[in-house]
Amino acid sequence: MVTSYCNFHKKPLFFHIIFTKHIILLTKILILDKGEIMKLKKLLATTIAVSTITGLSYAQETCLSESPVSISKIEKELKPLLGNAKPVSVSTSPIENIYEVILEVNGRKIPVYIDCSLNYLITGEIIDVKHKKNITRERVIQLKKEEAKEKAKKVSVELKKFLGAEKVEQLKNIVGEIGLANFSLVDVKNIPSKKAIVYGNKNSNLTIIVITDPECPFCKRLHNSIKEVLKDKNVKFQLIMYPLPFHKYAQGLSEAVVCQNSNEKSKKLLDEIFENQANKEKLKEISEKYKCQEGKDIIETHKEFAENVKVGGTPTMIFIIKEGKGLKISGAYPSEKLKQIIDVIK
Incomplete structure (x- = not known):
């Protein structure tokens, strides 16, 4: 099962080129209409003119050996350029004389390309024009699935120590084997209690911390699931604003939400915000109308808590499974799945 959340580390996508010994021009190929083709022709004409003026020339080079290049050789040649990135595999690419190199950066794997002479390192996308396939994007998806599967195996081992093998197997049946990659155990300390926003039974045996953002569309989805769950589940959801x-x-x-003078008023306003999430004028009005200094201070404690439990995006839930220990689950789950997860953990 694939869940979604607003990623704190969301960044725009860029295409880069890194120079080793020579200069190379990298062009992204797209499927174009007639008007765009004319624009592309003009761009290429300009590029050729600039290349002529600057006196750049590109020599045809081919691989002299049939032997695949080794990771150690790649690492040695590119060490000054890689920073904290580490080559973990090298293989042939769909383009003759170009290798695919998988780099590991901060635990994530990304594909880059290098020619057989190790003169050109290229980052960007390879697009199969004939078959209309983005080969690089497909490779990235494959790598993410492999990473998720590997992480899920590690998570499964950790969870068995706290929940037991039977419950872990039940969770796997609910979210899928790869879905367990969204789970992790965290130490939970100093849960913010001042102006706590509580949905459900505050005296329930099961407390679920929900780290949410009122402008996040996936948080709205989970919020609706929570209201459905509470129709027949005796649990406590405590919201942390992030x-x-x-x-x-x-x-x-x-x-504005935490500036309200009662839990009921905070819930009412948060419900109103989620209901009007697409209305930016309404959101602006609410954000300016109810702010207070105490609220600002409270939100800082909420942010500190979220960062301490290493929240990477919203929504994130933390099921308190015993004192000081929580099961963190990232993403927006539909109400039926959430009910099933609660039944296993409770």
Whole structure:
């Protein structure tokens, strides 16, 4: 099962080129209409003219050996350029005389390309024009699945120590084997209690911390699931506001929610915000109307808690499975799946 959440580390996608011994021009190939083809012709004409003026020339080079290049050789040649990136595999690519190199950066694997002479290192996308396939993107998806599967295996071992093998198997049946990659055990300390926003039974034996952003569309999805779950489940959901910096009104909206003078009023306002999430004028109005200094201070404690449990995006739930220990689950789950997870953990 694939779940979604607003990623704190969301960044725009760029295409790069890194120079080793020579200069190379990298062009992204797209499927174009007639108007775009004319624009592309003009761009290429300009590129050729610039190349002529600057006196650049490109020599045809071929691999002299049939033997595949080794990872150690790649690492040695590119060490000054790689920083904290580490080559973990090298293989042939769909383009003759170009190798695919998988780099591991901060635990994530990404494909780059290098020619057989090790003169040109290229980062970008290979697109199969004939078959209309983005080969690089497909490779990235494959690598992510492999990473998730590997992580899920490790998570499964850890969870068995706290939940037992039977419950872990039940969770696997609910979310799928790869779905366990969204689970992790965390130490839970100093849960913010001042102006706590609680949905459900505050005296329930099961507390679920929900780290949410009022402007995150996936948080809205989970919020609706929570309200459905509470129709027939006796649990406590305690909300922690974690406004993400790329959501324009999230900070002000979060402050507005905790500035209310009762739990019921906080819930009512948060419900209103999620219901009107697409109405940016409404969000702006609410974010400016109810802010207070106390709210700002409270949101800072909420952010500190979220960062301490290493939240990478919203929504994130933490099931308190015993004192000081929680099961962290990332992503927005539909109500039926969430009910099943609760039944296993409770």
